[in-house]
Amino acid sequence: MANSSSGESVAERIVRVLRTFDADRTAQTPSQIARRANLPSSTAHRLVGELVATGLLDRDEGGRVQLGMHLWELAQRGSRALRLRQAAMPFMERVQARLREHTQLAVLERGETLFLERLSHPHAVSNITRIAGRLPLHASSSGLVLLAFGDPDLRRRVLAAPLAAVTPDTPTDPAELTALLERVRAEEVVVARGFVEAVSTGIAVPVRENRRVIAALSVVLPREAPTAGAIDELRRAAAGISRALERAP
């Protein structure tokens, strides 16, 4: 029912439309959407009209469209992201109150690190992560934890592909990365000094639910900050999140 002549489903086209929005592009005309989604103009206009009618997009006074509040609501309401974030928030706030830099929660999403939450102090060190933003698995401390404890097939795929250097310190040698991931599995923590930005160090630990690693909890600190206290805070918080998740199924 839902296939166009190109063989693409309407669901795929809707995703193409939604993908044209991001933090720097929150309101667009249907024509801009057509161009950015690479859809014929008439198709894009019709699809935008349908999405506005259902509340997945909202039209503003100027005739531009934005992501719908109803889309936000539907995507949140029954989501694992919300459940995980709710369980994690009290513990993240405690870490944040002590360290006063950045405290983050991330999950694995289709081969990348997806950040679900970030708390930041106004005077904290530079940090490029955004809520609902992504980073490569091999570069971010969260990603290294998710990769270390993730599916071996994914690890093989990541190690076989070219490893981009985000900074000169990002691990890009497969043998070096393999050894690093073994250390992460043994020590249950990674200290990523300058892997994403030269000025900062990411520290991440695994968050488990019924023994399975489902997320990474991390802090971003100035590069030369001491790490021992932060590691203790993260481990305590990760254990608290696991308990909260297991109490609230």
Added chain:
Amino acid sequence: MANSSSGESVAERIVRVLRTFDADRTAQTPSQIARRANLPSSTAHRLVGELVATGLLDRDEGGRVQLGMHLWELAQRGSRALRLRQAAMPFMERVQARLREHTQLAVLERGETLFLERLSHPHAVSNITRIAGRLPLHASSSGLVLLAFGDPDLRRRVLAAPLAAVTPDTPTDPAELTALLERVRAEEVVVARGFVEAVSTGIAVPVRENRRVIAALSVVLPREAPTAGAIDELRRAAAGISRALERAP
């Protein structure tokens, strides 16, 4: 292109599928979805397959499906909800640190109060609001602010419809509600004692962006708690959120 024989667009059917998920129902089989979305089984199975292929739904090991992390990401990334929430969080955290009950941020969405954020102390008073949850405009303190400063047409519609009593104290008389809304506009605050739950009082103030009221900031306190300090905190925080929004367009 996207219309079924029933005249319903695929976007509408997708929304019907997404609506079957909520906080108490995060994983479902395609058959359960078909039943709850009132779709023919073959249609639901096909649509679920397409949604899984695009990442709007994820399939778990047991063959059940959940809301996709990619859906969460797309709905957040360029959304006004995220922008507003990011601007509000530092100020909400300050209110929450002082009052240690519940601090909430809500917007108007299709004639109801939609909650974007809620911070809660573990020992706070009972509170039925949920993130991504809704309440009627005339019952919740946030809703009364959104209604008082909202479109006059909406106000007329709400006042003309039956006003449900959530508790014996919910305002259900149109004349009484009209007078209350006038007071809210004059005083820029509402104190809703027992309107949603008998044990608690909601207090809400408007949050403006370029003079227009775009959200309500509220706290939920024990019913007989003093209100003056909370009102001051809320007003200070709302002003801070407005400044933050106007700095970050």
